[in-house]
Amino acid sequence: MSSKTVLITGGTGLIGSHLSGALGLRGHDVKVLSRSSRFSVPEAIDKNVESRIEIIAGDIIDHEVLEELVNQADIIFYKAASVGAAGAVENAKEFVQSNLGATANLVDVLRSSKHHVKDIILGSSISVYGEGMYSCPKCGPVRPPLRYQLDTSVPELDWNPPCPQCQGHIIPTDTTEEAAPLGESTYAVTKKAQEELMIGTCRLLGINLSVFRYSTVLGAGQSWHNPFTRFLELALAGEAPVLHEDGRQSRDFTFVEDVVAANLAVMDKQLQGVNTFNVCSGVSTPLVDFATCIATEMAQALHTEPSFPTIDGKFTPGDVRHCHTDCAKIASLIGLKPQRSLDIGVAHLVEWFVRKKGPVRNC
Numbered sequence: 559m560s561s562k563t564v565l566i567t568g569g570t571g572l573i574g575s576h577l578s579g580a581l582g583l584r585g586h587d588v589k590v591l592s593r594s595s596r597f598s599v600p601e602a603i604d605k606n607v608e609s610r611i612e613i614i615a616g617d618i619i620d621h622e623v624l625e626e627l628v629n630q631a632d633i634i635f636y637k638a639a640s641v642g643a644a645g646a647v648e649n650a651k652e653f654v655q656s657n658l659g660a661t662a663n664l665v666d667v668l669r670s671s672k673h674h675v676k677d678i679i680l681g682s683s684i685s686v687y688g689e690g691m692y693s694c695p696k697c698g699p700v701r702p703p704l705r706y707q708l709d710t711s712v713p714e715l716d717w718n719p720p721c722p723q724c725q726g727h728i729i730p731t732d733t734t735e736e737a738a739p740l741g742e743s744t745y746a747v748t749k750k751a752q753e754e755l756m757i758g759t760c761r762l763l764g765i766n767l768s769v770f771r772y773s774t775v776l777g778a779g780q781s782w783h784n785p786f787t788r789f790l791e792l793a794l795a796g797e798a799p800v801l802h803e804d805g806r807q808s809r810d811f812t813f814v815e816d817v818v819a820a821n822l823a824v825m826d827k828q829l830q831g832v833n834t835f836n837v838c839s840g841v842s843t844p845l846v847d848f849a850t851c852i853a854t855e856m857a858q859a860l861h862t863e864p865s866f867p868t869i870d871g872k873f874t875p876g877d878v879r880h881c882h883t884d885c886a887k888i889a890s891l892i893g894l895k896p897q898r899s900l901d902i903g904v905a906h907l908v909e910w911f912v913r914k915k916g917p918v919r920n921c
């Protein structure tokens with residue numbers, strides 16, 4: 559593919575740093591617009607391609623700055639966002655203003671300026687689904703609403719949401735891109751609205767749009783505010799994480815290398831129109847297994863005994879019980895399957911974390 563001018567908004571963050579490095583290596587000119595003026599993973603940028611990558615410290619909400627960069631770009635990777643459900647609970651106004659104000663500004667710039675952007679890849683989230691798809695032995699496929707009330711004193715409590723039709727026990731099944739977006743958290747609502755704003759604008763202007771609904775992305779450089787970074791901190795300190803519910807609530811963990819590969823593959827494919835993909839591992843991991851894996855890898859790295867998770871049986875209203883996400887669509891379209899297993903991914907994550915925060919060794 560010939561060299562392109564690529565704009566990555568939020569390009570200094572976890573996904574953006576790794577993507578900037580990979581695009582630089584492919585010979586593209588990379589403009590990174592981000593609130594932060596430094597890559598969170600400087601080592602993701604090969605020294606030989608540094609000259610091709612420029613960071614412009616600023617906010618996408620700044621019309622003038624964004625317009626100048628959009629006018630130079632052939633393709634936009636839109637990765638800037640205030641991230642994380644917990645922060646959005648504490649500060650809904652800031653989250654909505656930041657995420658949607660930024661998207662609205664991009665919409666204005668795309669509509670009003672003379673640019674030649676042909677493709678946009680938007681970083682969305684599987685949080686847009688809410689609880690996702692389930693199967694009921696009596697009623698078949700069902701979509702339960704999020705759980706807001708749960709009597710945790712019930713003996714042998716079924717932590718899964720009940721069937722919305724017969725109230726019986728249901729089990730999670732893979733959630734495909736066709737599932738209606740029923741997420742209700744502030745973060746999910748901003749991601750849904752970002753998708754819709756970008757879909758309408760791209761259809762109107764004839765820009766190709768790929769919407770990537772990421773599951774939980776992990777990797778070197780992940781935010782210190784990421785709740786899963788807390789697991790690493792605890793493991794490093796030899797402390798056990800305390801898990802809510804029965805610890806068997808599950809998440810789909812995918813690693814940043816696979817996410818970058820998906821972005822590059824879709825860029826190469828030059829898809830036409832609007833396409834939405836789950837970008838995930840397709841493997842649902844109970845939190846207790848994930849926390850155990852981190853504790854084990856950390857203990858191996860530090861030559862200590864692991865501190866395994868404990869369970870407190872507490873419930874956070876609105877928390878998604880299971881993330882079972884289907885990745886068949888992106889796998890079949892671009893021939894891409896996640897390469898990084900949980901064990902290998904966690905081992906790399908632990909190695910990075912120990913390097914950044916671990917004990918100083920006297921050699």
Ligand SMILES: NC(=O)c1ccc[n+]([C@@H]2O[C@H](COP(=O)([O-])OP(=O)(O)OC[C@H]3O[C@@H](n4cnc5c(N)ncnc54)[C@H](O)[C@@H]3O)[C@@H](O)[C@H]2O)c1
Nearest residue numbers: 568571572573592593617618637638639681683772774775
């Ligand atoms: N990491 C995950 O687990 C995950 C999961 C689902 C979706 N996503 C989505 O993927 C995208 C990238 O996530 P990440 O993990 O790399 O996040 P990150 O927090 O590591 O990086 C985001 C970057 O965007 C910047 N930013 C935020 N708002 C901005 C604005 N208005 N203008 C300029 N810069 C701004 C931040 O300073 C940060 O450098 C986000 O849109 C996020 O919602 C991430």
